[in-house]
Structures are given as structure tokens and as C-alpha cells.
């Protein structure tokens with residue numbers, strides 16, 4: 001297995017044009033003593049919406065690394081793939097996010113469930129975990145229920161993993177993540193323990209796991225939920241992971257992965273406290289926030305850049321239902337609070353950037369507009385070269401926003 005670095009940061013380069021500005025943030029962070037490995041991630045869904053191929057993400061990342069002289073590690077994530085979508089990612093990627101969210105709830109065979117329970121008597125009864133004050137009380141019925149919900153999903157993850165091993169011709173050249181975030185109900189720490197036991201049984205050398213945490217992780221906007229409850233759950237999950245590493249032989253590098261992790265300003269202090277206190281690693285994904293900063297940059301540039309930003313918003317507004325549909329579990333938009341096409345047409349640069357830039361203290365900030373634009377990258381994709389050319393024409397101001405957002409609002413807050 002390829003060892004996953006301790007701190008990894010997922011960055012999304014939707015239009016294969018932002019890798020330099022993103023990498024600049026990692027270079028600046030390194031100067032501040034923060035060692036973070038970039039992981040360029042772009043899901044199958046995003047490739048389909050844009051009409052791009054994983055190899056293009058690889059080429060953009062390789063070029064940025066060569067141009068900027070980055071000598072550290074970097075990875076390319078086949079993000080949210082399954083058995084039917086993994087193949088085109090195999091060659092360019094060295095990090096695979098096995099998405100089993102759709103398989104949760106599909107029952108494994110009764111014989112497999114029984115065998116799992118029989119193999120794990122230690123999961124039943126009082127289960128003490130270092131770092132968690134109150135031991136878990138887990139009944140046989142709890143284990144059976146969780147196995148019925150998750151065992152099949154772990155079997156499917158194993159099938160994807162084995163498929164990748166066969167296609168790669170070995171186990172040494174990639175990192176494996178299992179994601180369960182795009183589902184309706186959060187996984188509790190006791191469930192996480194049972195799931196990790198099942199993953200270990202399947203022989204998957206998992207190094208990062210993306211649970212669905214309590215609360216809403218809407219795309220590109222702040223966390224919505226009970227922050228103290230999140231902090232407790234996050235810390236308990238870290239303790240469960242350490243316990244599972246010790247007891248089930250999972251890789252020592254296993255860590256939590258926070259998906260839709262950009263812009264979650266209100267939980268960053270809790271995450272920072274937890275990783276500093278425990279020494280745990282972290283993978284955090286910030287993909288879409290990067291594309292939003294491209295739009296902020298175009299709007300800030302004024303002139304044709306601002307006009308294009310307005311055009312993208314207005315077209316996204318017209319197609320809002322279709323754009324939002326694939327992202328239903330990870331956005332929360334109040335359509336009534338979206339500014340009209342007429343209103344936005346009349347906006348200045350400052351009005352547009354105030355509405356879009358993620359500064360909750362700014363009275364002009366509009367989280368509804370921000371989320372709609374977050375899922376509206378299809379509109380920019382349909383503009384083709386016009387959009388790419390605008391990024392090139394305004395590259396300085398776009399790069400300033402992309403780099404600054406990652407460095408100042410994310411990396412420094414989480415790691416400094």
C-alpha cells in the first residue's frame with residue numbers, strides 16, 4: 001500500500017485551470033511550517049457534468065507541480081467512484097475514494113451477517129475505548145442491525161478495491177478511502193467501530209474514512225448543526241479509529257476524512273483542537289470552493305469578467321432545479337432568497353463579490369446564491385472556451401482569490 005501523508009487537503013480543479021493557484025497555497029503554508037499534501041480530486045459526477053477526463057486533472061496537477069517546483073508529495077483522487085465508474089480513473093489516479101453510500105441499507109446474506117457476529121464477540125457488551133469516558137454498550141441486536149445496514153456496503157467496497165488492485169497490477173501504488181457521507185443519516189461512533197471491523201475483515205487497507213457526521217455539510221457554506229455535538233462525535237470517531245487500528249490490524253495511517261469540508265468555519269476550531277490534542281491525521285476536501293473563487297475573481301475584475309459572472313448566475317438561476325437535483329443531500333437553498341436576474345444585472349463588482357465571497361459577517365453575503373453557484377459549474381462548462389479564456393484574461397485576480405481562500409480561510413485556521 002502507498003502510505004497516505006498525515007495531513008492531506010482535497011482541492012478541486014473543475015476546469016483544469018486552477019492547479020497553479022491552488023498549489024501556491026500549499027507552498028505558502030509550507031513556509032509557515034504547515035506540511036499539507038495536495039490531493040486533486042474530481043468526482044465522476046463532475047467529469048460527466050463538465051465533459052472532462054481524469055487524465056486532464058492529472059496533466060494539470062503535474063504541470064503545476066513542475067512549473068512551481070513543488071518537491072513534496074501530491075496525489076490524484078478518483079473521487080466517489082464505484083465498480084461501474086472506476087476504470088477511467090485507474091491509470092491517472094493514486095488515491096481512490098470508494099463510495100458505498102448507495103449500498104448502505106442493502107442487506108448482506110443472513111449467513112454473512114451471522115458469520116460477522118460470530119467472528120466479533122468483542123463488539124457485544126461493554127466496549128471500552130481509550131479516550132472515550134463512557135464505554136459503549138452494544139447489544140447483539142445492535143451489531144446485527146449495523147451489519148444488516150453496512151456489511152453489504154463493505155463487501156462492495158472490497159470488490160471495488162480488488163478491481164483496482166487487479167487493474168493497477170498490485171497494491172503498492174495507491175491510497176484507499178471509503179466514503180459514506182452522501183447519505184441521509186449520520187453514522188454514530190459505535191457504528192463506525194462495527195464498520196471498521198467489517199472493513200478490516202474484507203482486507204481493505206483503508207487509510208481514510210469519510211463518515212456522515214451529525215449536522216449539515218452543505219456545499220461551499222458553513223456547517224449547520226450542533227457544534228458541541230459535532231466535536232464530541234469527531235473526538236469519539238478519532239478514538240474509535242485508534243482502537244480499530246490497534247485491534248483489527250488496520251493501517252496506522254488511518255484517519256478521518258471530512259467531505260464537503262470547505263468553508264465549515266464554525267467547526268474548524270473543534271477539528272483543530274482534536275487533531276492537535278490527539279496527533280491524528282486529517283483529510284479534508286475543499287473541492288468546489290475553488291471554482292467559486294474563480295467566479296469571485298471574475299466579478300472582482302469588473303468589465304467583461306463581471307459580465308460573465310452575472311451571466312453564469314442568471315443562467316444557473318433559470319436551471320436551478322436541474323442543477324440542484326444531483327446534490328440534494330448536500331445543499332440547502334431557499335429559492336425565495338435568490339436575487340432575481342434583474343437585480344443581479346445591475347450589481348457592481350463589490351455587490352457581486354459581497355454576495356458570493358464567504359464572509360458571513362458581510363451583510364451582503366448570500367449563502368443561497370453561493371450554493372446555487374457552487375452547483376452551477378455546468379453553466380460555465382457549457383460556455384466552453386469563453387469561460388476558460390476569461391480565467392486566463394483575469395488570471396492574477398482569480399489566482400489571488402483561489403490561493404487566498406485556501407490559505408487564509410482554510411489552512412491557517414485548521415493547522416496554524
Ligand SMILES: [Zn+2]
Pocket residue numbers: 080179181182210259260
Ligand atoms: Zn463526499
